[in-house]
Amino acid sequence: MNTLHIDIVSDIACPWCAIGYARLERAMAALKGELEFTVTWHAFELNPDASGEGEPILEALSRKYGRSESEMEASQANMISIANELGLNFEKMQQRRTANTFDAHRLVKWAGEQGQQTQMKQALFDAYFGRAENVSDEQVLLRCVESIGLDADEAKAVLASQRYADAVRADEERYRQAGVTGVPAFIINEQYMIAGAQEPDALATAFRDIASGTPNV
Numbered sequence: 001m002n003t004l005h006i007d008i009v010s011d012i013a014c015p016w017c018a019i020g021y022a023r024l025e026r027a028m029a030a031l032k033g034e035l036e037f038t039v040t041w042h043a044f045e046l047n048p049d050a051s052g053e054g055e056p057i058l059e060a061l062s063r064k065y066g067r068s069e070s071e072m073e074a075s076q077a078n079m080i081s082i083a084n085e086l087g088l089n090f091e092k093m094q095q096r097r098t099a100n101t102f103d104a105h106r107l108v109k110w111a112g113e114q115g116q117q118t119q120m121k122q123a124l125f126d127a128y129f130g131r132a133e134n135v136s137d138e139q140v141l142l143r144c145v146e147s148i149g150l151d152a153d154e155a156k157a158v159l160a161s162q163r164y165a166d167a168v169r170a171d172e173e174r175y176r177q178a179g180v181t182g183v184p185a186f187i188i189n190e191q192y193m194i195a196g197a198q199e200p201d202a203l204a205t206a207f208r209d210i211a212s213g214t215p216n217v
Contacts, residue, residue, distance in 0.1 A: 002035050004038075004211060005038045007040050007042055009175045010044055016079070016183070022083075022086040027204040031207060031208070035207060035208075039118060041118065045102065051136075054100075057076075076094050092129065093129045097132070101136065107124075107155060182195065184196065184197060
């Protein structure tokens with residue numbers, strides 16, 4: 001059976017990244033018995049300059065995109081509806097604030113060494129979009145660690161150090177040079193890139209094409 005390796009470039013602060021992975025899960029499930037998959041997550045920071053308690057998300061998005069807060073609220077409401085259909089918790093999506101995700105990315109790297117990279121990423125998505133928690137706050141990060149059964153004391157030691165900082169920066173530089181300017185981005189077998197949170201059927205078709213040697217991406 002063919003195996004496809006998927007490198008996912010994403011940010012914890014990116015709602016389409018959470019949606020994109022949920023759609024990817026459905027595509028992979030639809031291809032069970034036909035293709036096998038391995039997944040590795042890579043860091044991308046949408047808001048690397050965020051600090052402290054951050055800024056209310058609707059204000060920040062309004063300024064970033066030059067649109068009114070009511071327009072941004074409607075856009076966010078659409079994403080909440082999509083997320084709900086996928087079983088994601090986006091309950092507090094509009095109450096969240098901007099957040100620096102660098103330390104969260106370091107913990108995703110750490111969790112990956114223990115085979116729980118995806119679980120860590122999903123716990124962070126849930127904290128940020130489901131509970132509007134500050135994912136740059138140490139206590140929030142440690143609760144996410146505990147929620148997936150990893151050692152909070154070890155995670156605290158990671159946060160107190162500079163471990164995985166170089167790995168996160170290397171991710172960001174590598175994919176910037178590869179032309180990734182937005183997330184999510186899915187790189188298949190280090191050759192083919194699928195940009196954005198594509199529908200499960202579109203992903204499944206693309207994966208079949210790649211596996212058969214007739215890629216259309």
